[in-house]
Amino acid sequence: MNVQMEGSQAVAEILACCRPEVIAAYPISPQTHIVERLSAKVARGEIGRCQFVNVESEFAALSVLIGASASGARTYTATSSQGLLFMAEAVYNAAGLGLPIVMTIANRAVGAPINIWNDHSDSMALRDAGWIQLFAEHNQEAIDLHIQAFRLAEALSCPVMVCMDGYVLTHASEPVDLPDAAHVDAYLPPYQPVQLLDPNDPVSIGAMVGPDAFAEVKYLAHHQHLRALDLIPELTQAFEQHFHRQSGGLCSPYRMEGADIAVIAMGSVIGTIKDVVDELRRASIPVGCIKIGCYRPFPMLQLRGLLEGVSRVIVVEKDLAVGVGGIVSADVQRTLSGRQIPVHTVIAGLGGRSISTSSLKQMILEARAERLTEPYFLDLNKTVIEQELARRRDIRRAGPVAEHILRTMNVMGTKVS
Amino acid sequence: MVTAAELLAVAAFSDGKYAQAFPSFGSERMGAPVMAFCRIDDTTIRTRDAVTCPDVVIVQDATLLHQVDLFAGLTLRGFVLINSTRSLNALHLEEFLSALPVGHVCAFPASDLGLKYLKRPLANAPLLGGFAALTGLIRLASVESAIRQRFPGEIGEANVASVREAYDHVTALTAEQQGILRR
Numbered sequence: 001m002n003v004q005m006e007g008s009q010a011v012a013e014i015l016a017c018c019r020p021e022v023i024a025a026y027p028i029s030p031q032t033h034i035v036e037r038l039s040a041k042v043a044r045g046e047i048g049r050c051q052f053v054n055v056e057s058e059f060a061a062l063s064v065l066i067g068a069s070a071s072g073a074r075t076y077t078a079t080s081s082q083g084l085l086f087m088a089e090a091v092y093n094a095a096g097l098g099l100p101i102v103m104t105i106a107n108r109a110v111g112a113p114i115n116i117w118n119d120h121s122d123s124m125a126l127r128d129a130g131w132i133q134l135f136a137e138h139n140q141e142a143i144d145l146h147i148q149a150f151r152l153a154e155a156l157s158c159p160v161m162v163c164m165d166g167y168v169l170t171h172a173s174e175p176v177d178l179p180d181a182a183h184v185d186a187y188l189p190p191y192q193p194v195q196l197l198d199p200n201d202p203v204s205i206g207a208m209v210g211p212d213a214f215a216e217v218k219y220l221a222h223h224q225h226l227r228a229l230d231l232i233p234e235l236t237q238a239f240e241q242h243f244h245r246q247s248g249g250l251c252s253p254y255r256m257e258g259a260d261i262a263v264i265a266m267g268s269v270i271g272t273i274k275d276v277v278d279e280l281r282r283a284s285i286p287v288g289c290i291k292i293g294c295y296r297p298f299p300m301l302q303l304r305g306l307l308e309g310v311s312r313v314i315v316v317e318k319d320l321a322v323g324v325g326g327i328v329s330a331d332v333q334r335t336l337s338g339r340q341i342p343v344h345t346v347i348a349g350l351g352g353r354s355i356s357t358s359s360l361k362q363m364i365l366e367a368r369a370e371r372l373t374e375p376y377f378l379d380l381n382k383t384v385i386e387q388e389l390a391r392r393r394d395i396r397r398a399g400p401v402a403e404h405i406l407r408t409m410n411v412m413g414t415k416v417s
Numbered sequence: 418m419v420t421a422a423e424l425l426a427v428a429a430f431s432d433g434k435y436a437q438a439f440p441s442f443g444s445e446r447m448g449a450p451v452m453a454f455c456r457i458d459d460t461t462i463r464t465r466d467a468v469t470c471p472d473v474v475i476v477q478d479a480t481l482l483h484q485v486d487l488f489a490g491l492t493l494r495g496f497v498l499i500n501s502t503r504s505l506n507a508l509h510l511e512e513f514l515s516a517l518p519v520g521h522v523c524a525f526p527a528s529d530l531g532l533k534y535l536k537r538p539l540a541n542a543p544l545l546g547g548f549a550a551l552t553g554l555i556r557l558a559s560v561e562s563a564i565r566q567r568f569p570g571e572i573g574e575a576n577v578a579s580v581r582e583a584y585d586h587v588t589a590l591t592a593e594q595q596g597i598l599r600r
Contacts, residue, residue, distance in 0.1 A: 004426055004427045004431075004436060006423065167440070172437060172439040173423045173437070173438040174426075174462075175435060175436070271464055272463070272465050275463055354466060356467065357466050
């Protein structure tokens with residue numbers, strides 16, 4: 001059914017069709033609308049025998065799901081930012097135990113300074129915890145990825161995060177095609193656990209593993225991720241046959257035919273980049289774009305294939321490894337090891353700053369002219385930075401950075417735009 | 418405001434157009450300034466860029482007029498719709514907005530219409546009716562169906578009544594403006 005709907009509401013609707021049996025969640029913006037709607041649906045009895053557990057923290061939310069998943073339930077939660085960090089220990093545990101939990105990350109910056117807006121700092125902080133991480137370009141893809149996520153998680157017995165940009169997608173009203181439950185059922189079979197806490201057939205899950213076997217257990221987790229690289233294209237193909245649209249996948253090219261420059265990114269900024277690519281192509285600049293749809297495992301082989309013939313790569317990423325630069329760029333550089341082509345890191349959209357078509361266009365032209373600094377911070381206000389650096393050089397007790405910068409820029413911390 | 422942008426998107430959707438609505442959140446308290454945006458197009462909307470050059474600006478709270486540059490980036494043939502009991506002249510906007518085409522600017526008491534029909538000064542629905550009348554970008558019937566879909570029953574009908582009066586009111590006001598010009 002085609003409807004115009006807020007992203008979070010659409011995700012909640014599709015989640016109901018995926019027939020979760022236990023949902024445990026703790027509210028945090030911008031994830032809240034998803035679990036609010038789900039809790040209302042559970043209360044109305046619209047999700048079968050699903051139980052919604054109100055918990056006291058994100059740590060508890062995921063811990064409840066670890067128990068529920070181990071006892072054979074299809075499980076779901078959603079979180080953002082500090083919420084994800086607060087559940088970090090359980091995030092590693094869910095992956096280490098091989099439990100196919102699906103979690104939506106409504107991507108949001110991580111403080112301090114406190115900031116509720118979108119970037120990818122939260123899911124990036126846990127990129128190596130052993131979860132598969134899928135990124136949605138728009139709300140249609142966000143809902144489709146949730147259907148695929150359960151099937152993928154359960155096929156591999158490995159947890160999956162579906163990352164969708166907070167506010168930009170979660171709070172955006174867009175047209176989406178919502179499949180009905182019967183249609184989803186035909187794609188997503190009931191959960192068949194590979195390990196189960198069952199009083200009639202007792203096992204223990206969560207053994208202590210010493211130096212003699214720890215590496216082997218970890219290697220097998222790595223192996224599952226490598227299997228995901230084969231399985232994801234199969235699942236997306238099956239999805240396309242069943243739902244008659246392309247959604248998800250490891251990485252997807254856009255106008256890469258004859259492209260000299262490839263712009264690589266993840267999430268909702270891909271839409272803006274596609275518009276920029278069209279504009280530059282009209283001006284005969286051979287640029288294309290590649291969406292990384294699956295960030296963990298990282299689709300090196302597929303990406304390398306798509307980048308053949310390209311002489312310059314620009315990675316636009318909504319995160320920052322402080323003291324290093326780009327995070328996705330490092331994966332792309334590793335992908336291209338042995339090939340002598342420039343890989344530019346562009347840090348953009350931190351803390352919800354809008355990524356404008358004009359800034360992206362200008363940046364691509366600058367990269368082409370070899371004029372980008374590395375890493376390049378899109379739309380960075382250098383005057384403010386220089387003032388603050390000078391002030392801190394001159395005054396020992398310079399005080400808090402964030403407060404001073406806000407004062408210099410004469411904005412409230414809560415400016416409307 | 419956020420709801421108004423969403424309802425506008427739903428109305429545009431039922432008109433067969435593509436729409437994208439999104440809010441810009443600030444501090445989480447009642448009364449804090451908030452902006453919400455809506456893009457309407459005949460093709461799929463891909464960009465997530467901020468709206469910096471709007472074709473239409475709806476001002477729900479006229480006390481913001483002299484605090485924030487609400488009309489920054491407004492396109493040359495743009496529209497402005499203001500919720501106020503005061504006239505454009507009394508708001509000191511007549512001259513400022515005179516560069517826009519005649520019949521593209523309108524101030525009307527949307528909150529009063531909310532009070533009349535909903536017993537609360539809710540300006541959203543009347544402003545959407547005003548938007549349909551002022552711009553012709555969405556059909557009145559689509560606004561009504563978007564509202565009924567979101568608020569079924571009595572509340573929806575009261576909202577629809579306020580939309581209709583707002584539509585007629587703004588239609589009359591803009592006709593008057595154009596009439597003045599013709600004379």
